[in-house]
Amino acid sequence: MKKTILSLALTTVFGLSAIANPIDGEKKTVKTDKSTVTWKAYKVGGSHTGTINLKSGALEFDGEKLVGGEFIVDMTTINTTDLQGDYKNKLDGHLKSDDFFSTAANPTATLVFTKVEQNENNLYDVTGDLTIKGITKSIRFDVSIDGNKATATLKVDRIKYDIKYKSGIIGTAKDKLIHDNFDLVVDLQM
Template sequence: MAKVNWQLDKSHSGIGFSVRHMMISNVRGSFTDFDATVAADPANLADVTATIKINAASVDTKDEGRDGHLKSPDFFNVEQHPNITFTVTQVRSKGGEEYEITGDLTIAGVTKPVTLNGEISGPAKDPWGNEKIAVSAAGSLNRSEFGLTWNAALEAGGVLVSDTIKLNIELQFAKAA
């Protein structure tokens, strides 16, 4: 198969994260508005071209006040930097469906390389004859490296928000017509 375009199936996709709160629990969130462009030959993923573009203002942690703070200059600064992007620079097979997916992640105007552990499945045909592929990727990053340094000290020691952010990406694509 030659390199072809794949269209994001948003109803079967999600981008989430979690962060340690008060050093005792995890707060989970997601982004509700995102898109991805992919051109790939599933038989030759070394030549993939892919970019994920996230509307930073679509952050949703199920707490309006917290979401507002995340959109502020203390974190994503959505007025100045409306998008978070991840552009794939390398896909390396680890055997079977397991891959290392490396790319340039840009948050709040700061770009750093990030490597995620991934699984790339398919292609497979759905019951209506559409060809699909799926990508699952997970990893962590240090938010301070992207200039997201706001925090508050706790009376008992430690900080309110961990520097480590865990990412979870689940994307499904349909072969473009």
């Protein structure tokens, strides 16, 4: 009898704690080898484009509805795709330097979704914490889900992350002026 009462008591306690703390939604791991992150940075009179690799990532779903996500980007993989040879190597090196992303001290950047609101069937308004160079700032962007694919475009203000190289008008170097915002176009495969 005591054994039965103890079993019932334990079942009730663990059953109630399961109701109070529901299991998280389904996490779908992103296939980093099939996903792409493309960047585009602008300057007076032109732009540069390139890629950067995801180290890891996952989107969280409640049924078919997107409810969360988190990603780690490998900042050491910054790659310029619109230049070749010495110009490419110089820009890649400069982007990794302390003038820009300080990849030796900050080899990764992260994005963690903090709020997800569904706008339409497959379109979501997402707010997340983006961390670059150890600095975390809130960012908003749209995410579109189509089966096992997700796409997003983020506009990042580099000044918020202490990337101030040639921001604003500096002396007579107006033709080398770099815009404060750069774009990230993300195509994810799960």
